[in-house]
Amino acid sequence: MSLRAIAKRLDLSVTTVSRALGGFPEVAAATRVRVRTEAERIDYRPNQLARRLRYGRSEAIGLVLPADAGQFDDPFFLRLLAAVGPPLQRAGLDLLVMSARPGAEELRAYRHLIEGRRVDGMLLARTRRDDPRIRYLLDRSAAFVAHGRCEDPRTHAFVDIDGIAACRMATERLIGFGHRRIGLINAAPRYMFAHHREQGWRAALAAADLPRGPIRHAEPSEEAGFTLMRALLAEREPPTAVLCATDRLAVGALHAVSQAGLRVGCDVSLIGYDDLPMAGCTDPPLTTIEQPMARAGARMVEMLVALLGGADPATLTEIWPARLIPRGSDGPAPTRAGRKTKTPSHVLGGRHDTTHPGRA
Amino acid sequence: MSLRAIAKRLDLSVTTVSRALGGFPEVAAATRVRVRTEAERIDYRPNQLARRLRYGRSEAIGLVLPADAGQFDDPFFLRLLAAVGPPLQRAGLDLLVMSARPGAEELRAYRHLIEGRRVDGMLLARTRRDDPRIRYLLDRSAAFVAHGRCEDPRTHAFVDIDGIAACRMATERLIGFGHRRIGLINAAPRYMFAHHREQGWRAALAAADLPRGPIRHAEPSEEAGFTLMRALLAEREPPTAVLCATDRLAVGALHAVSQAGLRVGCDVSLIGYDDLPMAGCTDPPLTTIEQPMARAGARMVEMLVALLGGADPATLTEIWPARLIPRGSDGPAPTRAGRKTKTPSHVLGGRHDTTHPGRA
DNA sequence: GTTGACCTCCAAATCGTTTTGGATTATTGC
DNA sequence: GCAATAATCCAAAACGATTTGGAGGTCAAC
Numbered sequence: 001m002s003l004r005a006i007a008k009r010l011d012l013s014v015t016t017v018s019r020a021l022g023g024f025p026e027v028a029a030a031t032r033v034r035v036r037t038e039a040e041r042i043d044y045r046p047n048q049l050a051r052r053l054r055y056g057r058s059e060a061i062g063l064v065l066p067a068d069a070g071q072f073d074d075p076f077f078l079r080l081l082a083a084v085g086p087p088l089q090r091a092g093l094d095l096l097v098m099s100a101r102p103g104a105e106e107l108r109a110y111r112h113l114i115e116g117r118r119v120d121g122m123l124l125a126r127t128r129r130d131d132p133r134i135r136y137l138l139d140r141s142a143a144f145v146a147h148g149r150c151e152d153p154r155t156h157a158f159v160d161i162d163g164i165a166a167c168r169m170a171t172e173r174l175i176g177f178g179h180r181r182i183g184l185i186n187a188a189p190r191y192m193f194a195h196h197r198e199q200g201w202r203a204a205l206a207a208a209d210l211p212r213g214p215i216r217h218a219e220p221s222e223e224a225g226f227t228l229m230r231a232l233l234a235e236r237e238p239p240t241a242v243l244c245a246t247d248r249l250a251v252g253a254l255h256a257v258s259q260a261g262l263r264v265g266c267d268v269s270l271i272g273y274d275d276l277p278m279a280g281c282t283d284p285p286l287t288t289i290e291q292p293m294a295r296a297g298a299r300m301v302e303m304l305v306a307l308l309g310g311a312d313p314a315t316l317t318e319i320w321p322a323r324l325i326p327r328g329s330d331g332p333a334p335t336r337a338g339r340k341t342k343t344p345s346h347v348l349g350g351r352h353d354t355t356h357p358g359r360a
Numbered sequence: 361m362s363l364r365a366i367a368k369r370l371d372l373s374v375t376t377v378s379r380a381l382g383g384f385p386e387v388a389a390a391t392r393v394r395v396r397t398e399a400e401r402i403d404y405r406p407n408q409l410a411r412r413l414r415y416g417r418s419e420a421i422g423l424v425l426p427a428d429a430g431q432f433d434d435p436f437f438l439r440l441l442a443a444v445g446p447p448l449q450r451a452g453l454d455l456l457v458m459s460a461r462p463g464a465e466e467l468r469a470y471r472h473l474i475e476g477r478r479v480d481g482m483l484l485a486r487t488r489r490d491d492p493r494i495r496y497l498l499d500r501s502a503a504f505v506a507h508g509r510c511e512d513p514r515t516h517a518f519v520d521i522d523g524i525a526a527c528r529m530a531t532e533r534l535i536g537f538g539h540r541r542i543g544l545i546n547a548a549p550r551y552m553f554a555h556h557r558e559q560g561w562r563a564a565l566a567a568a569d570l571p572r573g574p575i576r577h578a579e580p581s582e583e584a585g586f587t588l589m590r591a592l593l594a595e596r597e598p599p600t601a602v603l604c605a606t607d608r609l610a611v612g613a614l615h616a617v618s619q620a621g622l623r624v625g626c627d628v629s630l631i632g633y634d635d636l637p638m639a640g641c642t643d644p645p646l647t648t649i650e651q652p653m654a655r656a657g658a659r660m661v662e663m664l665v666a667l668l669g670g671a672d673p674a675t676l677t678e679i680w681p682a683r684l685i686p687r688g689s690d691g692p693a694p695t696r697a698g699r700k701t702k703t704p705s706h707v708l709g710g711r712h713d714t715t716h717p718g719r720a
Numbered sequence: 721g722t723t724g725a726c727c728t729c730c731a732a733a734t735c736g737t738t739t740t741g742g743a744t745t746a747t748t749g750c
Numbered sequence: 751g752c753a754a755t756a757a758t759c760c761a762a763a764a765c766g767a768t769t770t771g772g773a774g775g776t777c778a779a780c
Contacts, residue, residue: 002736013760018738028758048476049413050736053765058409060456067442073637078438082427085459089469094478096420097457099445109449116408118454222641248637255641277433277608281582281615283643362766373730378768388728410766413735 002047006038021046060094061304062119064109064133066126067099074220074248075276076293080125080147083297091305093120107136114142121304123147127158127192143307145300145316148192157303157316159296163193163273166289166322167200167243170271173324174241175208178333179269183213183239185228185249187220197245197273213239220245225252233260233268240333241269247276247288254282254329269330284328291322362407366398381406420454421664422479424469424493426486427459434580434608435636436653440485440507443657451665453480467496474502481664483507487518487552503667505660505676508552517663517676519656523553523633526649526682527560527603530631533684534601535568538693539629543573543599545588545609547580557605557633573599580605585612593620593628600693601629607636607648614642614689629690644688651682 003014003021010017012031020027020035021044027035038044052058063084065077081097088095096119100109110133113119121143124133131150138154146158174182184201187194198215205212214232218224225244232238233256244250250272257268264270265284272279272288279286303316363374363381370377372391380387380395381404387395398404412418423444425437441457448455456479460469470493473479481503484493491510498514506518534542544561547554558575565572574592578584585604592598593616604610610632617628624630625644632639632648639646663676 003738004736014737015739015761016759019759022738026758031758043475045475045477047413047736048478049409049416049418050765051738053407053409053413053735053767054737054739056409056765065441065445067445073435073438073442075433075435075438078433078435081425081457082433082459085425085427085457089458095457097441097445097455098449099442115403115405117405118408222637226641251638251641255643255645258643277582278611278638281586281611283615283618285615363768364766374767375731375769376729379729382768386728391728407766410735411768413737413765414767414769416735 001042001044003044005042006035006044010034010038056117057120058094058118059092060096060119061088061121061123062096062098062110062113063123063125064106064113065097065099066106067101068219074246076246076274077125079293080123080297083294084123084301087298087301091301093301093305107132110136114140120308121145123300123304128190129192129195130190131192143304145303145307147296147300149317150192155314155317157307157313158318159299159303160319161291161296161322162319163196163322164200164203166273166324167197167245168204169200169324170243170273170289171201171204172208173326174243174269174271174330175204175210177241177269177331179239179241180210180333181213181237181239181241182210183232183242184215184245185225185232185242185253186215186217186245187249188217194245197243201243213242218249220249222248222252222255225249225254226256227252229253229256230260233257233262239268241271241330244270244272247272247274247279247286250286250288250329251278251282254286258283264329265331267334269333271324271330275325279325280327282329287327287330288325289322290325292320296320361402361404363404365402366395366404370394370398416477417480418454418478419452420456420479421448421481421483422456422458422470422473423483423485424466424473425457425459426466427461428579434606436606436634437485439653440483440657443654444483444661447658447661451661453661453665467492470496474500480668481505483660483664488550489552489555490550491552503664505663505667507656507660509677510552515674515677517667517673518678519659519663520679521553521651521656521682522679523556523682524560524563526633526684527557527605528564529560529684530603530633530647530649531561531564532568533686534603534629534631534690535564535570537601537629537691539599539601540570540693541573541597541599541601542570543592543602544575544605545585545592545602545613546575546577546605547609548577554605557603561603573602578609580609582608582612582615585609585614586616587612589613589616590620593617593622598628600627601631601690604630604632607632607634607639607646610646610648610689611638611642614646618643624689625691627694629693631684631690635685639685640687642689647687647690648685649682650685652680656680 003017007014007017016027017035020032021039098109100106122137123145125147127146127148127150129151134150134152134156137144146156148160149158171182184198186198189195216228218228242253244253250270253270254264257264262268272286275288275290279288363377367374367377376387377395380392381399458469460466482497483505485507487506487508487510489511494510494512494516497504506516508520509518531542544558546558549555576588578588602613604613610630613630614624617624622628632646635648635650639648
């Protein structure tokens with residue numbers, strides 16, 4: 001199972017065997033055939049452990065999943081894994097996954113991977129405004145690509161989705177429906193994506209000369225969305241529409257609305273963000289914003305390969321647009337006269353095919 | 361950054377440096393201090409690539425995510441990753457994740473990992489009745505632990521949740537509610553878990569002398585659940601209760617029921633399986649079956665470590681019970697007289713606190 | 721004073737691959 | 751026939767940590 005085994009059996013040197021299999025020209029055609037045949041016979045595979053030591057590269061990249069509540073079990077990360085898997089395999093890179101709670105444990109995971117030379121580069125997601133992971137990687141000038149930006153003045157490679165524009169668009173849609181009190185249920189503002197989504201929401205309200213509606217923060221879980229929405233509904237003047245920074249928050253909010261005896265899409269409009277598979281299957285189906293995860297993941301891998309090849313991170317920064325998927329959870333603002341009669345969600349859903357829970 | 365660097369600077373041999381850092385006794389206390397100090401100064405970390413080659417172990421284990429529709433993006437796998445992460449780190453093992461479509465691509469991924477010596481062992485989940493992955497691993501006598509069994513007569517290490525008992529219990533609960541036509545929306549029966557859940561359902565029906573209700577199969581996605589439930593409702597005599605083999609199927613089914621103008625928990629009862637976070641946030645909240653994923657993941661890692669230490673797989677087989685989480689999606693069968701008035705879901709939910717979408 | 725028992729330390733081999741710098745044969749040209 | 755040129759092949763070094771089998775001292779006991 002090694003070059004030496006083949007060499008010994010064929011009475012050759014390991015050099016020749018290596019070259020024969022590697023396709024180098026300085027080996028006789030007949031010898032090459034003998035070597036190939038023998039290699040096939042014993043089902044020879046080069047030992048990756050040896051190759052990696054020789055080349056000083058691990059041919060793997062790392063990804064640390066945040067293990068805090070409401071983060072880790074987010075389908076977002078599973079979609080990211082699904083997205084980066086195939087392009088990584090094409091690039092001959094393995095994917096090493098760890099999970100760690102933000103803070104010291106998380107940084108220990110990064111050091112474990114980078115300083116133990118277990119990976120050649122890193123992918124990271126859910127960037128924070130002040131991101132110690134990115135600081136660390138920049139300090140060590142490690143190769144990495146982020147999904148999202150951060151506020152460190154030093155540039156790094158990233159693919160980001162334009163959450164400002166997306167949430168501005170979503171908020172403008174709600175304004176167009178006649179809503180005047182538009183709330184925001186957001187993830188913790190230390191996250192860059194939450195910060196951006198809030199900026200988009202603020203920008204749309206400011207542009208329409210509307211007052212800033214109520215705003216709440218929590219980890220982006222269904223449960224938090226439920227709790228916060230219930231709190232918003234209990235206010236003296238509840239918002240008639242709420243933008244949720246993630247679909248999971250929106251699903252919880254939706255539950256709170258219907259449990260309060262109100263109708264989503266009529267009494268209260270909701271818009272989510274992510275377009276998770278379940279978003280088409282809530283009642284009513286969730287109007288949401290779709291992120292091109294598969295393409296973003298593929299591009300992140302491309303960028304990482306470029307970085308490993310010596311590319312300048314400053315040339316690898318891209319911001320992509322998101323797309324609004326109209327479904328049934330938003331609609332015209334309720335009139336002052338009182339609650340309207342229930343309108344079937346498929347009427348409000350616009351272009352959405354209500355006979356089907358999939359994408360519009 | 362290497363032992364040699366330290367040795368050269370301290371005018372010692374690499375042997376002594378290695379032993380000093382490794383805590384071996386045959387090194388003078390003073391020398392050990394000198395070595396430790398120098399190691400600290402240059403922030404020395406042993407090169408894992410070299411260690412691994414030396415030991416012939418990669419100190420990593422592999423996990424291949426199935427990339428087929430409705431499987432990969434299943435939160436199940438994210439929970440599995442979350443569950444095995446911490447115990448693996450404690451055991452000093454890295455986790456190598458690939459994704460592949462079942463079939464040739466999947467087996468190629470296994471060969472890539474095992475034959476390239478990239479991992480010392482494998483974890484796998486969602487076993488199939490005839491599972492080529494398990495056949496392959498058994499053939500090569502590789503170390504692996506499965507989440508779920510398969511029908512290969514050779515024993516292997518696994519942790520399984522007793523889906524037969526769980527689904528029998530759930531079906532008995534529906535029978536207790538007076539349901540007589542109880543359907544099943546199942547995952548493809550080639551999956552062991554689907555097979556078991558179906559067996560449980562059949563057993564309960566047989567024990568109660570009830571006819572087998574309608575049964576449908578599909579990949580376990582929301583969309584499939586929606587489509588299949590709509591088909592069931594369109595039958596001449598639709599079932600009054602449906603057991604769904606996964607929560608994602610149940611969420612889709614729930615959507616189909618409410619879109620048909622029927623009330624879940626009153627006109628049609630539904631029970632899911634998995635207790636995903638979203639299960640508490642559907643309307644009504646989903647009665648479902650909870651799997652102890654975190655403990656199962658931890659135990660799987662324990663077993664794998666034992667296998668790498670030479671343990672006999674035959675001694676590492678465990679079947680654990682699941683727990684039914686009563687919520688609001690099931691209830692008394694509708695009377696023949698016609699549809700009952702809507703009963704608030706919290707009455708039906710039993711112990712469930714309906715003011716809160718979390719676990720009961 | 722010598723023997724033996726330590727206490728320290730080291731050279732060299734090992735893991736398996738790749739690559740550098742020749743060495744040994746054929747083959748060709750004149 | 752002789753030299754120049756290919757055509758083949760090989761020994762050894764490299765990657766960096768670990769481990770085997772000693773070597774060279776120091777000390778105490780007899």
